[in-house]
Amino acid sequence: MEQVASYLCLFLAALIPLLLLKLSSRGGSGGGRRRLPPGPSRLPVIGSLHHFLFVRSPLAHHAMADLARRHGAPPLMYLRLGEVGLAVASSPAAAREVMRAHAAAFASRPWIPSMRPAMERGAVGLVFAPHGALWRQLRRVSVLELLSARRVRSFRRVREDEARRLVAATPPGGAINVGVRLAALTADVTMRAVVGDRFDRREEFLRAIKEGSRLVTGFSLGDLFPSSRLVRFFSGTAGRVMDLHRKMFELMDCAIRQHEERRAAMASTPDGAVKEEDEDILGVLLRIHREGGLEVPLTMDIVKSLILDLFSGGGDTSASTLEWAMSELMRNPGAMEKAQAEVRSKLQGKPSVTEDDLHDLKYLKLVIKQTLRLQPVLPLLLPRESTEDRKVMGYDVPKGTMVLVNAWAISRDSGCWDDADAFKPERFEDGKIDFKGTDFEFIPFGAGRRMCPGMTFAQGIMELVLASLLYHFEWKLPAGMEPNELDMTEKMGMAVRRKNDLCLRAVVRVPVPTPP
The missing domain is CATH 3.30.43.20 (Uridine Diphospho-n-acetylenolpyruvylglucosamine Reductase; domain 2)
Structure with a gap:
């Protein structure tokens, strides 16, 4: 654009x-x-x-x-x-x-014209599957197997490990690029939840995801004039999409091989068999693929496309929301003070935040809601x-x-919201409006049949990571900058992010735990 x-x-x-x-x-x-x-x-x-x-x-x-x-x-x-x-x-x-x-x-x-050739070759997961038998099947698998509340709970240790790593790697007193750290964390959480471990070609994969975001959100005249061969020729986007499609599928093949080798090594040890309830997401998909019996066969191309859907939609959106939440809190010191007081009061000096602590952090949840209202990352x-x-x-x-x-x-419609552009987490205190798809004035995850199935997965990451950052550190703006001077300009991508980096200085208030 x-x-x-x-x-x-x-x-x-x-x-x-x-x-x-x-x-x-x-x-x-x-x-x-x-x-x-x-x-x-x-x-x-x-x-x-x-x-x-x-x-x-x-x-x-x-x-x-x-x-x-x-x-x-x-x-x-x-x-x-x-x-x-x-x-x-x-x-x-x-x-x-x-x-x-x-x-x-x-x-x-x-099916955007520049992406159609790749989709016609099997690059169709849940996100772009046409409404019909395939989509219904993929939706059912995603909701009941891949992203169910039980499955998301099974990744608790992954989220807590990565949150502790983030806190431990934050240099006290030094300036850090908050967005970069959050992007790395959410990528690692998603990677471990999906393939069960860190991916050997992680950096290469993340670069490919970034390139995919650039192509999907970029401006292509060929997509607006699909009947014109001349425009399509000079645009060249379809060719770049196909090259990226081949690269992504090659990386997925590598991830699947790594996954299966790790599973085979585990199975060869005493008590090494993985229980079904403890499977990672790729393990679930491979099991369903092998078992068959579905109305529409779950081919390996569909498995790879589903994995790419999860990476594209999972990590980047959660990282962007967390960065916007930190930005809004820095611009609103009263809200920051209230959120930190709540976290520290509830935890009473515990060494680190765990998911057991999140239930009582009501104001922190309001902060995330308010961030999603003002800065929906898929606007x-x-x-x-x-x-x-x-x-x-x-x-x-x-x-x-x-x-x-x-x-x-x-x-941000003033007909729906009082003081619509203001950051006021308290507006959600009465619990009358939520983002679960029934209140159409607040739909950051969409609504209806195409509502995002990864909402629970995203919530788990955002609440734990934000609570950890607020619990252990006081956060300071660069020297001489006032809260109202913090630039909030947006930049388009797979998710809408800050145009300029959020660089803050972390001052330790609660001792940082040793990384796992």
Whole structure:
């Protein structure tokens, strides 16, 4: 999205003769007898793309909210981006229509043209599986086996080990890059939960994940003009995606070999057999693959794609949320003091935070909720696609339309929230609003059939790590910086992160335990 202006200037210059022929119809008119949702005017060929030259922010969720405000703040807005029809839900009512009232019609994901060749070769996990038998099966396996509350509890030792490592590796008095440390921690927790150990090619794998994030969230004209071979040729994104797909699957093959060798070595020792309830996620998938008997066979390509889904969606999003939580607490010293007082009062000098301590940390949970409201790391959630013509809120949404839900705009809507832009964890004290998919003014994990199945996994990491950081350390901003001077500019990626590093100085208040 940040490259939109430069791309469009070049593209518009080439299309000026055609654009001067006529203006397309405005707002909800056009489309034959269809009554499309209101939105920006559209030009021939490029549709509504020219409006993005004048938005205040290059970030997609800000730009969509800005366009909606300029056109009367409709709860459902329609744009045409090149050849792609796009509907954006920007109110709780519109989100409810998309994710609940018309759930089946909007339960599929669009296959972006640059990613389609890889998907057609088997790179389809839970995230992008079309709504149907395969998706239902993968959802059932994920909810009941991979990410069930019981399975997540079984990874408790992994989370506690990595949290202690993070605390022990934090240099007292020195400045640290909080985001980098958190990203490494969540990657290691996810890696150990998925494959049962640290991956020998960890750094190579994380670089590939980062490159995948860049490709998926980048701006590609080929995705907006899929019928144009010329545009696709000059874009070149599809080729890069295929190269990355082959690289990722090769790394997954290596991870699976490492996993099976470790399991074989364990099995050769007395009492070395792994109990089913103690299996790591890859072990569960390989067992299901071997047992067979499913409606849709769980092929090894699907196993690899599911693992990649977990890495892409698990570690990065939790790390970003934790970094935003620390940022918000540094900007709001009163909230920081209250959260630290709660943790230290409950733990009473214990050597480290364990998951048994988390139940009573009510204010810390409110801090995480408030962070998710102000800084949802997937601000537009994941795109959906209408699989049939539907009438939503009195408007026609044609089959094949991409649908986005602007969770960021909804969670900052002054019609839903008092003092909407303020960081106030106390607003959640009454427990009336939660992020579990029934309150559509607060949907950081989505809602309905495509709601994120990894919510419990993410909560476990975020609560333990934040509690550990607040328990052991006082945190200081760089010398001379006031709390209200901390920059909160966002940067787009697989998850929305801080544009600038969060560098803080840690002062030990509770002695740091020896790393495991």
